[in-house]
Amino acid sequence: MLEVPDSASAAAGAERVVRGACPHDCPDTCALRITVKDGIAIKVQGAAEHVTTHGALCTKVARYPERTYHAERVLHPLRRVGPKGEGRFERISWEDALAEIAQRLSAIAARDPQAIVPYSYAGTMGLVQGESIAARFFNRLGASLLDRTICASAGAEALGATLGAKVGMHTRFFAEAKLILIWGSNSIASNLHFWTFAQQAKRAGARLVCIDPRRTETADKCHEHLQLRPGSDGALALGVMQQLIVNDWLDHDYIARHVEQGPRGWDALREEALRWPPERVAEATGLAVEQIVRLAFDYGTTRPAAIRLNYGMQRVAGGGNAVRLIATLPALVGAWRERGGGMLLSSSGWFQPDKAALQRPELLAGRRPRTINMSTIGDDLLRETSPEFGPRIEALLVYNSNPVAVAPESPKVVQGFGREDLFTVVLEHFLTDTADHADIVLPATTQLEHLDIHTSYGHTDVLLNEPAIAPLGEALPNTEIFRRLAARMGFGEPCFADSDEQLARQAFGDCIDFEALRATGWVSLPIADAPFADGGFPTPDGRVRIDAPGHGLPRVVPNHESRESTPVLAARYPLAMISPPARNFLNSSFVNVRSLRDIEREPIVEIHPDDAAARGLQNGSTVRVFNDRGSYLCRAELSTRARPGVVNGLGIWWRKLGLEGTNVNEVTHQRLTDLGRAPCFYDVLVEVASA
Ligand SMILES: Nc1nc2c(c(=O)[nH]1)N[C@H]1C(S)=C(S)[C@@H](COP(=O)(O)OP(=O)(O)OC[C@H]3O[C@@H](n4cnc5c(=O)[nH]c(N)nc54)[C@H](O)[C@@H]3O)O[C@H]1N2
Numbered sequence: 219m220l221e222v223p224d225s226a227s228a229a230a231g232a233e234r235v236v237r238g239a240c241p242h243d244c245p246d247t248c249a250l251r252i253t254v255k256d257g258i259a260i261k262v263q264g265a266a267e268h269v270t271t272h273g274a275l276c277t278k279v280a281r282y283p284e285r286t287y288h289a290e291r292v293l294h295p296l297r298r299v300g301p302k303g304e305g306r307f308e309r310i311s312w313e314d315a316l317a318e319i320a321q322r323l324s325a326i327a328a329r330d331p332q333a334i335v336p337y338s339y340a341g342t343m344g345l346v347q348g349e350s351i352a353a354r355f356f357n358r359l360g361a362s363l364l365d366r367t368i369c370a371s372a373g374a375e376a377l378g379a380t381l382g383a384k385v386g387m388h389t390r391f392f393a394e395a396k397l398i399l400i401w402g403s404n405s406i407a408s409n410l411h412f413w414t415f416a417q418q419a420k421r422a423g424a425r426l427v428c429i430d431p432r433r434t435e436t437a438d439k440c441h442e443h444l445q446l447r448p449g450s451d452g453a454l455a456l457g458v459m460q461q462l463i464v465n466d467w468l469d470h471d472y473i474a475r476h477v478e479q480g481p482r483g484w485d486a487l488r489e490e491a492l493r494w495p496p497e498r499v500a501e502a503t504g505l506a507v508e509q510i511v512r513l514a515f516d517y518g519t520t521r522p523a524a525i526r527l528n529y530g531m532q533r534v535a536g537g538g539n540a541v542r543l544i545a546t547l548p549a550l551v552g553a554w555r556e557r558g559g560g561m562l563l564s565s566s567g568w569f570q571p572d573k574a575a576l577q578r579p580e581l582l583a584g585r586r587p588r589t590i591n592m593s594t595i596g597d598d599l600l601r602e603t604s605p606e607f608g609p610r611i612e613a614l615l616v617y618n619s620n621p622v623a624v625a626p627e628s629p630k631v632v633q634g635f636g637r638e639d640l641f642t643v644v645l646e647h648f649l650t651d652t653a654d655h656a657d658i659v660l661p662a663t664t665q666l667e668h669l670d671i672h673t674s675y676g677h678t679d680v681l682l683n684e685p686a687i688a689p690l691g692e693a694l695p696n697t698e699i700f701r702r703l704a705a706r707m708g709f710g711e712p713c714f715a716d717s718d719e720q721l722a723r724q725a726f727g728d729c730i731d732f733e734a735l736r737a738t739g740w741v742s743l744p745i746a747d748a749p750f751a752d753g754g755f756p757t758p759d760g761r762v763r764i765d766a767p768g769h770g771l772p773r774v775v776p777n778h779e780s781r782e783s784t785p786v787l788a789a790r791y792p793l794a795m796i797s798p799p800a801r802n803f804l805n806s807s808f809v810n811v812r813s814l815r816d817i818e819r820e821p822i823v824e825i826h827p828d829d830a831a832a833r834g835l836q837n838g839s840t841v842r843v844f845n846d847r848g849s850y851l852c853r854a855e856l857s858t859r860a861r862p863g864v865v866n867g868l869g870i871w872w873r874k875l876g877l878e879g880t881n882v883n884e885v886t887h888q889r890l891t892d893l894g895r896a897p898c899f900y901d902v903l904v905e906v907a908s909a
Pocket residue numbers: 243244245369401402403404405407408409429430431432434447448449450451528529530531532534796798799800801802803804805806900
């Protein structure tokens with residue numbers, strides 16, 4: 219069932235190049251070329267012929283061999299011997315590991331399978347090593363379902379409510395725009411291959427505007443940086459609309475034909491926008507009136523105008539509504555008419571993988587298990603059995619995720635994972651903070667060692683990842699681990715015997731030519747250059763929706779924690795905090811790769827020199843960042859990268875590799891966004907003090 223690469227048969231000393239795909243949670247989904255010699259991957263490069271990859275990789279993935287052959291890879295099953303969290307394990311056989319897991323899960327399932335919870339996210343974005351056999355396993359078991367909200371669901375739901383799906387411009391045509399708004403995205407750090415096209419546009423005379431509370435490396439390279447207050451994007455979008463209306467920079471023809479009309483449509487939004495003159499918007503956003511007027515002028519008068527929206531701006535209470543407002547803008551000025559205009563938040567909705575074929579919901583056999591939101595795992599692990607909640611969580615199976623480091627409000631997450639009565643299994647490459655809390659750790663293969671098929675949320679190509687090397691040690695692909703577990707549990711359905719290649723073929727069935735995919739490594743979806751030039755949005759009536767059912771009109775929603783919404787709290791914790799990623803890490807992945815950690819050195823918080831002076835903080839000093847939920851230590855970097863009143867705690871460090879076994883999620887909370895039930899990582903108040 220396990221595909222073994224043909225490396226073994228290659229002549230000694232000969233080099234072979236294998237086609238791969240970057241598995242990481244990033245919009246770029248690069249096409250890889252892996253050079254293998256004597257069964258060892260010696261080099262990972264970007265495919266030169268792939269349009270968006272164009273032969274370049276980020277620093278992190280160029281180090282993929284260093285991560286794969288890392289001395290600390292987990293290479294055989296482990297059983298915990300010390301207290302939870304301490305990370306002491308003994309080696310056990312696969313036989314013993316599977317027997318123990320099957321016995322524990324069977325006992326719990328006999329009472330109520332919903333007490334078993336899967337926990338997974340995008341450690342790999344692959345359709346095969348993600349939710350295929352794993353989903354079949356949990357469906358057959360009748361385990362709780364998992365609401366996978368931790369990153370993008372506010373924006374995703376908002377885009378669905380407005381454009382009908384996660385669709386937008388082609389990344390490559392940003393090169394033809396004359397104005398690009400880079401909105402809530404640090405492209406150079408987290409969407410590098412888009413940045414190449416933005417630079418092409420810049421060289422051809424385009425104006426680049428960055429809208430971000432942090433002065434990022436991307437902001438440094440734009441013509442203008444609008445350093446707004448976190449969570450004020452909805453107000454800014456309404457301010458732009460107000461100016462478009464009063465100056466009549468609207469495309470009336472496009473609006474009449476392709477935007478929802480009537481009292482619950484454009485008329486209603488128009489009325490609301492007129493309540494947001496520049497002075498009011500300046501107050502809400504912290505920007506100058508002239509900046510707002512200039513932004514609207516540029517947007518209303520430049521063709522083509524493109525918006526690269528990204529998920530950084532939707533990690534706040536009103537993130538969903540802000541995305542709805544911004545996603546309406548391109549239609550108002552008719553930006554979609556040209557292929558270099560419009561917007562892109564995510565392209566993933568262009569792909570239609572056959573999820574039912576991969577996940578087999580029919581294995582639920584009529585059962586309707588409860589759903590656990592991954593973003594409130596801290597609270598949920600601490601809940602007792604109740605009629606509303608259902609059974610107390612008794613077992614967790616974690617794969618493709620490191621929740622102890624990445625989930626909000628880690629004091630509660632750690633307490634939950636520390637429960638002695640919780641049975642936890644973690645499939646991992648490394649002993650992460652989460653694996654340290656496992657009863658059993660199972661060694662998983664990396665992207666170089668297994669087969670997978672990938673979609674993207676930045677471009678529109680399907681990519682194949684062929685295994686380049688044999689699995690290291692006793693590591694197995696996630697699929698094979700769940701296959702063996704299913705067999706142990708006595709699940710005899712034939713679908714559990716599907717091989718990884720069969721799964722990869724099922725992902726798109728006849729909709730793509732698998733042999734063509736094999737031959738080149740990718741196939742492009744047939745999508746028009748300017749897909750909405752004449753409307754045709756994937757909404758029920760083909761128009762941009764204003765008043766989406768269940769959501770009402772889009773509006774400004776205040777942050778959960780701010781001067782205005784929680785003045786008493788703000789008096790004690792006056793600094794707003796955002797925690798975007800450090801450039802050389804990928805969420806919490808790569809933190810343990812020495813060469814990358816050496817670049818980042820230690821966890822830092824950027825603080826404006828005025829805020830630092832008010833607290834007597836020196837550049838480079840160790841400080842404590844805290845609020846009522848928790849506290850963590852880091853190094854203060856006095857910098858105008860931070861807006862006055864806002865601190866930037868760069869993430870996401872492994873707790874145990876940080877300064878005192880904690881990280882930035884000590885201070886985040888579990889309240890959710892307006893749409894999509896997502897976390898509000900960038901909607902937090904803290905105080906900073908010398909440690
Ligand atoms: N190097 C690197 N690349 C990555 C990742 C990584 O960890 N490291 N993570 C990957 C993943 S999982 C994702 S989801 C994407 C994330 O990439 P993005 O979608 O770009 O999101 P973030 O990096 O969270 O935030 C982007 C920018 O939004 C800004 N921001 C914060 N709050 C606000 C706000 O209220 N309004 C506005 N306008 N801007 C705000 C932040 O300061 C940051 O510079 O990147 C992927 N790529």
